[in-house]
Amino acid sequence: MDFLVHKLIGKAEAAKCLESIESDQMSWESGKRTAGTHAAELKDNLQLNRNSKIAIENVEIIRKAITSDQLIKSFSLPRKIHGVMFTKTSENQGYGIHIDNPYMSSGRSDLSFTLFLNDPEEYEGGELSIHTLQEVKKFKLAQGHLVIYPSTSLHSVEQVKSGQRVVCVGWIQSYVSNNDDRTLLFGLDAGAKGLLAKHGRSAELDLVFQSYSNLLRRLGD
Secondary structure, eight states: OOOEEEEOSOHHHHHHHHHHHHTOGGGEEEGGGGSOHHHHTTEEOEEEOTTSHHHHHHHHHHHHHHHTOHHHHHHHOEEEEEEEEEEEEETTOEEEEEOOOSEETTEEOSEEEEEEOSOGGGEEEOOEEEEOSSOEEEEOOOTTEEEEEETTSEEEEOOEEEEEEEEEEEEEEESSOOHHHHHHHHHHHHHHHHHHHHHOOOHHHHHHHHHHHHHHHHHOO
């Protein structure tokens, strides 16, 4: 499972966050400031200065929501959530095909996430496109939903044709850096928890949980 699409926060929470970050108009700056040399040529959006009071407060809210979500924890095995920032893309803006830096000043990027903060009906275009060898997967999610995907993926933000797209993006440094290994562990954890919920605890299930824990020890950093 390469992608996780999940409701992180409710519409009211997303709207409150949106209202808060939009109130600090003086702290929005060119997104090129945090892009690499190649990506800067392709990046055309605005981002909220990470050091602004409003950004710091809202980043912490998002970070806590992610770290307390059991499905996200199982899927991504987060060691560190870093580089979190708010961006907005207006009419005729977008972000061309690029790949995220493997190592940032804030940490290693194993997984990337985009949390959609405004209603998709408020803008045309602006899809997050993830380019695989066989197809392009496009994501334009409901308010408060996020997608988590491997940072090894080529991806882009399609040009916004009208309206404005506002999202929160960031990166996850996982305890398990390899995508296939994380997928294996996620499936094992999901299956074991499903059996526990359906049939209750058993000696056999204890062995499954033991194997999961020891496999995590072997595959983790």
